Amino acid sequence: MFFTRCAKCIGGLLLGLAILSIVANILLYFPNGETQWARENRLSRYVWFFHGIAGAGLVVLLPAFVFLGLEEEDCCGCCGNRTCGRSCAMLGSVVAALIGIAGAGYCLIIAALALAEGPYCETSTGWTYPFQNTSFNYLSDHSTWSQCTAPPRVVTWNVTLFSILLGLSGLEIIxxxxxxxxxxxxxxxICCCQQKTQSYQC
Incomplete structure (x- = not known):
């Protein structure tokens, strides 16, 4: 049936996006591929919100698996027949989708806040958030990125990964x-079709 095949396709896409979100979030802990900054707690505060691992990752895996299993789900106990059970399963998938929206929405908000604040890095005045009050202007003014001397290339690292998480979570919501x-x-x-072909209602 078209609706269950569509749900299965969406589930497969969500599964891939969730895995990518988890990987992107994990990479945020290792600026420039180095572990010392996490050990020394020299990372942006928003890195520790687990928005990609939990929000756009593990939470979104729930609806992904629900959607992937819809084609085999018959919920026969719902109304005592296969077709009506499919109807119940499809309506139940809406709840799973709303859970996915909540998880992805959390990731999207945190990623946007992290991009607005900019990375935590060492400057000539010490460890600080040098782009905190620039209203995203630093994103287009690459000449200011040299303010951050450590971790190496941290602005590029953070902007790239948080932007990826922003995009991935936006796709998950859609x-x-x-x-x-x-x-x-x-x-x-499905329920209406069942009513037309059976003498009882679903």
């Missing part, structure tokens, strides 16, 4: 919203 619509339409349409 996919989950599509599944909300797909789940509602699928649940209603």
């Amino acid at each position: 996919l989950c919203l599509i599944q909300v619509l797909n789940g509602l339409l699928g649940g209603i349409c």
